[in-house]
Each structure stands twice: as structure tokens, then as C-alpha cells.
Amino acid sequence: MESGYGVGIGWRPEIAGFVADLPGLRFVEVIAESVPATGPAPGLAELRDRGVAVVPHGVRLSLGGAEPVEPARVRQFARAAELLDAPLASEHIAFVRAGGVEAGHLLPLPRTREAVDAVVGNVARVQAELSVPLALEPIAAIFDWPDDELDEAEFLTEILDRTGALLLLDIANVYANARNRGTDPLDLLDRLPLERIGYVHVAGGSASDGIYHDTHTDPVPQEVLDLVAELSARHRPPALLLERDGHYPPAAALRAELDAIAAASGYPTVT
Amino acid sequence: MTGGTRPEAEPLDPYVDRPGSAGTLGERQAALVAALVAGAPLPPGFDARLVGVARSALLHKRSGEVARHWPLLAAGHGRHWTAVFAAWAAGRPTSGSIRDGWDLARQLAAEGRLPASGAEELAVREAGWRYDGRTAPRRRRLPTLRRTGNAVVVQVAGRVRMWIVPGLPGAKIDSAPPGP
Incomplete structure (x- = not known):
């Protein structure tokens, strides 16, 4: 993603009016599976037509599934990118179904070479259909598999190297995983290929059951904003996007979160 | 292996x-x-504890997604919605939020535990769509008439109308007539 997109926000129907009114907005993201074959929702089409970049973000491809990604899903994903005139598209390093059963959520992969092979194969199948670059997002995992062969940085770097994909780094996931595993989030930032970042996700969460949950329905904690600053000091990403998926706060609170991300990354405010 | x-x-x-x-x-x-x-x-x-935490978080998330598609069903349960949904959904893989809400509403209706607002929402859906409980619901082509509590729901050519008729007793949902 070319530099200068700055701060964006995930477009959702519930906050379409708020998003449309952001004067400095240059990019948004939309859930790829929500884009109808007949074309995007009117509000989204208006944003696209006024020059706001719209990035489709897939959540159901199951790139990390052992079985090949379903061709119909790949076609729908690629078509969404075309309908949106997107500069790139993104999906997760995760699986969401197995054995014909839907998990209903993004699940972590074992960090094994067999899992790397599965992801690489599926990414190649998607890239064959997709006319724009693909960015891959590591997820927040509440639990890990028992037999990891690679650590997180090795696992991600190998996938990026073998696929040529961009990295969609979710800084809130970096925070959540480090906090829940008792590791240092800066360690991971120091070991990831930050120059491969296509864009960054920023989101809120909350703690319960002794676990920090990446909910997207709570405010962005200061610790996550601090990581945005740490990341930007190392290698400022070309774009950062606020993800909010429910319990929408008053407009002033959302504007304040966008401004805080701009301040932490050194980009101009979009509000 | x-x-x-x-x-x-x-x-x-x-x-x-x-x-x-x-x-x-x-x-x-x-x-x-x-x-x-x-x-x-x-x-x-x-780690059984962490997988259990993930299972609970997943049920919580699913309850919110089903509530978006079945707002009256969820609202009828007030603050108990998440618990009601989670009790039903635990051990039951999702069939998508629309069908999950549909299956739950039918089960609650069969047990006589469906709140009135949920019954109305279910009646409107049943009037407009045919759902066999196993595959995606399909839009009805023939007119239908449904009664639930004191509400009467009529669907003609895809348009659904509901009337409240004071004095109509009972909360039973009439069985569906054979579709096309």
C-alpha cells in the first residue's frame, strides 16, 4: 500500500454516516464476504468514487485450513477487490472450519512446517485469482497448539517469504498475544519484517477470565497506542486502520480514538 | 494414525x-x-482452561451475531439473552446466524418458552420463507397466513403484513401450509 494513506477506519453499515463525514479520510476496509456480487453498498460506493481506497478484508477463506481453499470463496473474494477498485486485499493466517464443521471464529494454526505448507498452498490459490497484492494478518490466539516447531516470528516470516505476500500487522493482536503468553511485544516487533507491512490494524479489547480478549467492541487501550508509537518509531507503516465491530461509542469517542492513532503514528488527523 | x-x-x-x-x-x-x-x-x-475460555468467548460472539439477525428474539430475553443462546448453542456448531436464531426460536416455541416479541419475529419469518431446518431458507411463492398470540401475519407476493388483534387467545404458531 503506497505511503500516505494515513489513518483509516473499518467501514460497517452501523457507522456508515460517521465514516462518510470524516473529512481527511483516505482509506477504509470492508468485510469482503459482505460485498454483494451486484456491487458495494451505496455509502461505500460513494467513498470509493470520491477517491477513498477501499480494501476488502476476508474472514471466511480459511487460508490455514488443511484442505484447499474453496474456489467459490476465492472467486467472491477476488470479485470484491475488483468491484471496490481496491489497491490490495487481506485475509488471516488462520482456519475457520475443518471436517465440514464451521468454527464460527478465526482459529490459530499449529506453528509447524506442515501448517506453513498449507497456508502457502492456499495463498497461491488466492493470488492466482486476485488482481491486486494480498496482505496476511496474524491473529490473536487465546490458546496455542501443543507442538509448535517454530516461534511466531519464524512462522510468519517463512509464510511471507514463500508467498511474497504483504503483512497486515494487527498491533492489538501483538499486544493480546504477548500479554496472554507473558512475552514482550517489542521482541516480536524487532523480529518481524516491518518493511513488508501493507497496513496495520488497531483495535480495542478487554480482560476477563484472566485473558485479554481482542473484542473490537471496547476502547483502544493506552498500551496498544504505545505499541503503535513503538512500531512507527522503528518503521512507520504506510497506513493504520481502526477496527470497531459493535457497541459503537458516541461519534466524539470514535473521533478521539482516530486522533490518538494519528498522534501515536505521526500521521495527520482525519477527523 | x-x-x-x-x-x-x-x-x-x-x-x-x-x-x-x-x-x-x-x-x-x-x-x-x-x-x-x-x-x-x-x-x-x-490447555483445557484456555480452550474453555475460547469456547465461552465464541458463544458470546455468536449470541451477538444472532441478535443482529433476530433483534426481537434477543430483546425478548433481555439481559438473559446471551445465557439462553449459549445454553442452546453449546455443543452445536453454527449453521449461520439466521438459521441458528431460527432453530432456537422454533425450539423455544415448541417448549412454550418463546417470548411474545420473538414469536412475532418468528411468525413473520415463517410467513415469508420456507425453512426445512437443514438447508438455507427459501422465499415462499404462495400466500401464507400465520397467527401467534394476538398477532396475525399475512404474506402475499413476498410482502409481509402483521396485525395485532386484541382478544385473540393463545401463543401457538400455526403450522405451515404446504409450499409450492
Whole structure:
């Protein structure tokens, strides 16, 4: 993603009016599976037509599934990118179904070479259909598999190297995983290929059951904003996007979160 | 799947026989998903407490998604909605939020536990769509009439109308007439 997109926000129907009114907005993201074959929702089409970049973000491809990604899903994903005139598209390093059963959520992969092979194969199948670059997002995992062969940085770097994909780094996931595993989030930032970042996700969460949950329905904690600053000091990403998926706060609170991300990354405010 | 009597021609898969990992990636993913959403036992080696936390978080998230598609069903349960949904959904993999809400509403109706607002929402859906409980609902082509509590729901040519008729007794949902 070319530099200068700055701060964006995930477009959702519930906050379409708020998003449309952001004067400095240059990019948004939309859930790829929500884009109808007949074309995007009117509000989204208006944003696209006024020059706001719209990035489709897939959540159901199951790139990390052992079985090949379903061709119909790949076609729908690629078509969404075309309908949106997107500069790139993104999906997760995760699986969401197995054995014909839907998990209903993004699940972590074992960090094994067999899992790397599965992801690489599926990414190649998607890239064959997709006319724009693909960015891959590591997820927040509440639990890990028992037999990891690679650590997180090795696992991600190998996938990026073998696929040529961009990295969609979710800084809130970096925070959540480090906090829940008792590791240092800066360690991971120091070991990831930050120059491969296509864009960054920023989101809120909350703690319960002794676990920090990446909910997207709570405010962005200061610790996550601090990581945005740490990341930007190392290698400022070309774009950062606020993800909010429910319990929408008053407009002033959302504007304040966008401004805080701009301040932490050194980009101009979009509000 | 453990070692032993492989046909000579089949190349050895280094991942299958590695200690601590029973089966291929696909088998292991299927076993984990079954444990997470379908009540199967947890494969060895996982942290049962953390997987339990993930299971609860998943049910909570699903309850919110179903509430978006069935707002009156959820609102009829007030602050108990998440618990009601989670009790029904635990061990039951999702069929998508629309069908999950539909299946739950039908079950609650059968048990006489469906709140009035949920009954109206269900009646409107049943009037407009045919749903066999196994595959995606399909829009009805023939007119339908439904009664639930003191509400009457009529669907003609895809348009659904509901009237409240004071004095109509009972909360039964009339059975569907045969579709096209």
C-alpha cells in the first residue's frame, strides 16, 4: 500500500454516516464476504468514487485450513477487490472450519512446517485469482497448539517469504498475544519484517477470565497506542486502520480514538 | 494414525509419525473444531482452561451475531439473552446466524418458552420463507397466513403484513401450509 494513506477506519453499515463525514479520510476496509456480487453498498460506493481506497478484508477463506481453499470463496473474494477498485486485499493466517464443521471464529494454526505448507498452498490459490497484492494478518490466539516447531516470528516470516505476500500487522493482536503468553511485544516487533507491512490494524479489547480478549467492541487501550508509537518509531507503516465491530461509542469517542492513532503514528488527523 | 504397516509405495509423511501429533493437519484441525463447538473431547496437549475460555468467548460472539439477525428474539430475553443462546448453542456448531436464531426460536416455541416479541419475529419469518431446518431458507411463492398470540401475519407476493388483534387467545404458531 503506497505511503500516505494515513489513518483509516473499518467501514460497517452501523457507522456508515460517521465514516462518510470524516473529512481527511483516505482509506477504509470492508468485510469482503459482505460485498454483494451486484456491487458495494451505496455509502461505500460513494467513498470509493470520491477517491477513498477501499480494501476488502476476508474472514471466511480459511487460508490455514488443511484442505484447499474453496474456489467459490476465492472467486467472491477476488470479485470484491475488483468491484471496490481496491489497491490490495487481506485475509488471516488462520482456519475457520475443518471436517465440514464451521468454527464460527478465526482459529490459530499449529506453528509447524506442515501448517506453513498449507497456508502457502492456499495463498497461491488466492493470488492466482486476485488482481491486486494480498496482505496476511496474524491473529490473536487465546490458546496455542501443543507442538509448535517454530516461534511466531519464524512462522510468519517463512509464510511471507514463500508467498511474497504483504503483512497486515494487527498491533492489538501483538499486544493480546504477548500479554496472554507473558512475552514482550517489542521482541516480536524487532523480529518481524516491518518493511513488508501493507497496513496495520488497531483495535480495542478487554480482560476477563484472566485473558485479554481482542473484542473490537471496547476502547483502544493506552498500551496498544504505545505499541503503535513503538512500531512507527522503528518503521512507520504506510497506513493504520481502526477496527470497531459493535457497541459503537458516541461519534466524539470514535473521533478521539482516530486522533490518538494519528498522534501515536505521526500521521495527520482525519477527523 | 501411528506408524507401522504403510504400503511401500506411499512416501513417509514426516508429520504423521512425529511424537505428540496424532494425525494429519486436517485430522487435527477437525478434532480441535469438534472439541470447540461440537462437544467432542479435547485432543491431548491443549490447555483445557484456555480452550474453555475460547469456547465461552465464541458463544458470546455468536449470541451477538444472532441478535443482529433476530433483534426481537434477543430483546425478548433481555439481559438473559446471551445465557439462553449459549445454553442452546453449546455443543452445536453454527449453521449461520439466521438459521441458528431460527432453530432456537422454533425450539423455544415448541417448549412454550418463546417470548411474545420473538414469536412475532418468528411468525413473520415463517410467513415469508420456507425453512426445512437443514438447508438455507427459501422465499415462499404462495400466500401464507400465520397467527401467534394476538398477532396475525399475512404474506402475499413476498410482502409481509402483521396485525395485532386484541382478544385473540393463545401463543401457538400455526403450522405451515404446504409450499409450492
